[in-house]
Amino acid sequence: MGSSRGVTTTLIFSPLATTFLVTIGLLLCQSNAQLTSTFYATTCPNVSGIVSTVIQQALQSDARIGASLIRLHFHDCFVQGCDGSILLTDNSTTNIQSEQNAAPNVNSARGFGVVDNIKTAVENACPGVVSCADILALAAEASVSLSGGPSWSVPLGRRDSRSANQGGANASIPAPFDNLSNLTSKFSAVGLNTNDLVALSGAHTFGRAQCRTFVNRLYNFTASGPDPTLSSSYVTTLQQTCPQNGNGAALANLDPTTPDAFDNNYFSNLQGNQGLLQSDQELFSANGAPVALVNAFSANQTAFFQSFAQSMINMGNISPLTGSSGEIRRDCKIIN
Ligand code: HEM
Ligand SMILES: [Ca+2]
Numbered sequence: 001m002g003s004s005r006g007v008t009t010t011l012i013f014s015p016l017a018t019t020f021l022v023t024i025g026l027l028l029c030q031s032n033a034q035l036t037s038t039f040y041a042t043t044c045p046n047v048s049g050i051v052s053t054v055i056q057q058a059l060q061s062d063a064r065i066g067a068s069l070i071r072l073h074f075h076d077c078f079v080q081g082c083d084g085s086i087l088l089t090d091n092s093t094t095n096i097q098s099e100q101n102a103a104p105n106v107n108s109a110r111g112f113g114v115v116d117n118i119k120t121a122v123e124n125a126c127p128g129v130v131s132c133a134d135i136l137a138l139a140a141e142a143s144v145s146l147s148g149g150p151s152w153s154v155p156l157g158r159r160d161s162r163s164a165n166q167g168g169a170n171a172s173i174p175a176p177f178d179n180l181s182n183l184t185s186k187f188s189a190v191g192l193n194t195n196d197l198v199a200l201s202g203a204h205t206f207g208r209a210q211c212r213t214f215v216n217r218l219y220n221f222t223a224s225g226p227d228p229t230l231s232s233s234y235v236t237t238l239q240q241t242c243p244q245n246g247n248g249a250a251l252a253n254l255d256p257t258t259p260d261a262f263d264n265n266y267f268s269n270l271q272g273n274q275g276l277l278q279s280d281q282e283l284f285s286a287n288g289a290p291v292a293l294v295n296a297f298s299a300n301q302t303a304f305f306q307s308f309a310q311s312m313i314n315m316g317n318i319s320p321l322t323g324s325s326g327e328i329r330r331d332c333k334i335i336n
């Protein structure tokens with residue numbers, strides 16, 4: 001029971017004990033390797049500038065490329081974590097069955113050539129240092145900020161996988177036909193919550209979708225016709241783009257109001273029954289927690305931008321390879 005000698009001893013040794021514990025804590029942190037935005041501060045200080053410059057150039061000839069690049073980061077992170085696995089191409093020698101040929105990606109995921117251009121530019125400045133997984137995270141941030149959306153400092157230090165998981169891509173990446181309960185469980189399976197689901201779906205403020213991903217809503221969705229949660233004037237417009245038995249690869253803007261700008265119009269579109277994909281409109285038309293978030297983000301773009309940046313960081317933290325796991329790929333398409 002607290003003798004005066006005991007108290008004195010504690011006071012004398014506590015600064016030492018604190019230093020000791022902090023040191024142990026830092027060591028544990030390093031071996032447990034959290035991502036950090038200063039990871040390349042000495043080894044490749046301009047990496048985010050290099051990534052941004054290549055994307056700016058690509059945007060000159062392809063207004064859609066930013067949207068395509070952020071989607072690559074999403075589809076990477078949902079399959080065995082943010083480890084660049086989506087970038088590996090089919091290879092019988094290394095036994096890679098690519099995620100690029102999984103249903104959510106095949107004839108759909110794009111931007112791989114720009115990723116290669118970024119990797120080349122980064123390798124020229126800092127050879128052998130920056131992972132392909134980090135390039136995807138940096139490209140996602142640059143794409144959003146160059147399109148008028150928020151900026152954030154990207155946690156870095158991911159390493160690249162030596163494997164891909166095609167089956168995992170088929171199972172884990174949400175489908176445009178998913179209802180709210182399926183969307184929620186696919187996000188929750190990777191540690192993301194309803195806030196993340198709604199905020200991140202706001203990425204559909206830019207980019208395109210092929211008719212095959214939503215044409216089922218335009219004609220015989222129910223016995224009496226189109227999806228009742230789709231505005232009838234929007235149905236008429238979309239039917240021009242996607243005639244029945246027409247070209248399933250024809251494109252529509254995910255955001256009919258500001259197709260290339262990163263803003264909060266996605267959420268006002270949902271309020272007006274103009275969510276292009278069933279998975280979009282579910283967030284407003286199904287009963288549940290997302291409805292209030294859609295209303296909040298529609299009313300306040302700053303609130304959306306803040307949540308979006310935080311949720312991008314949350315998504316970017318899904319099971320990274322750190323420390324001595326994985327590798328720094330020389331070529332993003334193939335393991336070393
Ligand atoms: C919530 C579940 C989601 C579903 C079901 C979904 C589904 C889709 C589908 C079907 C497309 C069109 C693909 C095509 O037609 O080729 C698409 C495009 C897109 N998605 Fe998602 N998505 C979801 C979440 C996200 C998230 C979390 C992000 C990023 C943070 C994102 C970013 C994009 C972008 C930017 C595009 C346009 C890509 C381009 O123009 O190349 N999506 N999404
Ligand atoms: Ca991955």
Ligand SMILES: [Ca+2]
Nearest residue numbers: 205255258261
């Ligand atoms: Ca927009």
